[in-house]
Amino acid sequence: MDGTGTKPELRRxxxxxxxxxxxxxxxxxxxxxxxxxxxLPGITMGGTVAAYYSVGSEPGTRKLVAALWRHGVYVLLPIFLPDGGLDWAVYEGPDSLSPAAYGLLEPTGPRYGADALRRVSTVICPALAVDRRGVRLGRGAGCYDRALSLVGPNTTTLAVTYDTELLGELPAEEHDRAVKGVVTPGSGVIRLPADGGDARG
Incomplete structure (x- = not known):
């Protein structure tokens, strides 16, 4: 797959x-x-990881979330807010989740607010595609771009895609936030040259 076309065309x-x-x-x-x-070095050494709980045809992260939790990692999962933002609550096993809008499963425990991402060591986020600069194509709501703008400079940000979704170049806009790496089933974790800032350049 190539990265040519508009964002809606690529998403389809x-x-x-x-x-x-x-x-x-x-x-x-x-x-x-x-x-x-x-x-990944240090991933199970006691830090906090913000992840997502995959649904539908998304690259699966449920096994990953469960494995991190079993290793004693403090895992935060997103809660989608009416204004398009993300809140975060802790994952405490599959029984701690309940059905939510858009077919999602969300944690039911105390919420820690959007600023919880400022204190995590790693963010594992969904993507439809990522390019070699770290530009990430989401579903268009912008919620993860806003969330990624909150992370600190030392936070590892990884998008998860299938192998065919790591592309040469994607269209980027001013609000797009780059990720520092991508995880694919065939290639594992690939570090990208992005610095987590403006994804246009």
């Missing part, structure tokens, strides 16, 4: 390709993503 192509994947392919990808992130 990527979502169609994801929908065509088999459950077995998605399951293998989820296992590979879990193993790649668990292999």
């Amino acid at each position: 192509r990527i979502l169609a390709a994801r929908a065509a994947m088999s459950e077995a392919e998605r399951d293998r990808a989820a296992s590979a993503i879990r193993d790649a992130v668990l292999g």
Whole structure:
């Protein structure tokens, strides 16, 4: 897949390709993503990780979230707010989640506010695609761009995609926030040259 076309066109192509994947392919990808992130130095050494709980055809992170939790990592998951922002609450096992809007599962514990991301060591965020600069293509709501603008300079920010969704170059706008790396099932964790700032350049 290439990165040509408008953002809406790219989203349609990527979502169609994801929908065509088999459950077995998605399951293998989820296992590979879990193993790649668990292999990061220090990831299970007591820091806080902000992640997301995958749904539908998204690259699977449920195995990863469960594995981090079993290793004693403090895992925060997002809660989508009516204004398009993200709040955060702790994951305490699958029973700590409840159905929410858009088919999501969200944590039910105390909320820590958007600023919780300022105190995490790693952010693992969804993406439809990422390019070699770290430019991330989301679903268009901008909630993760706003969230990523809150992280500190030493926070590791990783987007999760399938292998075909790491592209040469994506269209970028002023509000887009770059990530410092991408996790794919086939290549594991790939560090990107982005500094987490303005993704246009």
